[in-house]
Amino acid sequence: MLDTNNVLIRNNVKLIGQGSKTLFLAHGFGCDQNMWRFLTPELSKHFTIVLFDYVGSGASDISQYSKKRYSKLEGYADDIIEICDTLELSDATFIGHSVSCMIGGIVSIQRPELFSKLIMICPTPCFLNFPPEYFGGFDKEDLKELLNLMDKNYIGWANYLAPLVMGTTNSDDLIGELSGSFCSTDPVIARNFAEVTFYSDYRHLLKAIKQPSLILQSENDALAAISIGEFMAREMPDSNLKVIAADGHCLHMTHPEAIMNSIIEYAK
Template sequence: MDFTRFNFDPNRFLLKRVQLIQPEFHLKTMDINKRNNVNTLGNSGPVILFAHGFGCSQSMWSRITPAFAGTHRQVLFDYVGSGKSQLSAFSAIRYSGLDGYAQDVLDVCDAQGLQSGVTFVGHSVSCSIGLLASIARPNLFDRLILVGPTPCFLNDPPEYAGGFERADLEGLLSLMDQNYIGWANYLAPSVAGAAQGEALAGELSDSFCSTDPVAMRVFAQTTFFADNRADLPQVSRPCLILQHKEDSLVPLAVGEYLNQQLKGSTLEVMDVAGHAAHMSHPALVIDAMQRYMAK
């Protein structure tokens, strides 16, 4: 893999081998609110459901939620295996596909008694997860706001340019297996954006490193090799696509592709470098959300 793409020297870090868990574990029945560490802000108003990206947690939305305090009921959660979710509920079988994470979204909505009118706000892979959830239960959602979405990271020329060759993504997984800390320090600056300096990259790296490496290895493979292009025509809810102008993970062509494939979607390109505008440029995301939800 060409590590110079992200200005990373893989020899800087000590090796740490990560092994996959055995797939025989089955998901236990338990309190969904505890399982997914569900938290709510506010008790009334339209509902906003926030879904974090790979390697992250609900805390990544802390720069966004204050703008909607007092006007919305905000629901935040962690996917099983992420954040402060109950790791004992993790199943390599269930979470080997994005449908398993989409079921987490639906479970959380059911546990919170949500039946309709939900505005889903997702980051990165959660955008695809939210789209899958909306296909399964279209009446549950009013609209979806997608921050840095991609239906597929892999290039599939000449029809689609996802940004990565298979060898690139296999290289990321190999680094993750050999050196989990090094992988986290490698990926974090690309997500943060070079112009954001060390503070945001450090916050993301800490998030990656604080997450169980076994669960993250499964989530990584599921994320990197998912291909949800064929699902896009089934999405019936309106979507706002918030594309980063300079994103080493998701090129501009992906946002344009999604805008063409998602009926009734709106594409807005943010003048942002990186892959996490809700953290690096929250005011831009808040403004886009407020304008979209006011329509």
């Protein structure tokens, strides 16, 4: 039997807005639900919105963290399923950022009744290169170095990665906020989540995602090139790719209006 109160506290679940249709917003690695704040004032006029933090992120209950459960993205997917079951949700629109796109994809395959549509912001099914057929953007050695930097100099790692993720042409305030968010995450949990995020390969699941899906890709993203969005759009049976004229991997923060309009149009 699911302890419903525990689930909502564990993941710091919040419900806002009004509307017959529900949006389920899932933040990316090293972030929390606060990263959606540029979208929620307008979206909450049209939809009911579910916000939450993954265990180990934001104001979640860190005592609930289990290295075993969260050694795969499926562990995070289980959390989303439990939140949906607790709230008695179905037919919601799932909106994920970065690694959450594939976590939402896992949920959509395991429990297709929960989400009727998916919106993926800067997704990738795999960060690794497998030449010649697939280029995720990183060789295994690159990612090993990144994880080693986390172990040796966590603050240095955060300060290196934040501008890369946010996009160097975007505001210093946003870059600083992301770096601060990385730094406020427990380093051991962040290290485990980074390893799961960067080393996982879910390309094989794309064909099984049957829900209508909108892929929002950035024109210039150091973590997920347009070619990855094109690959996903080819593999997923019912998907559209929309490229936003932007730099960086956090379009919901740097270009909220474009993302907001796309969401309202697609989810209505």
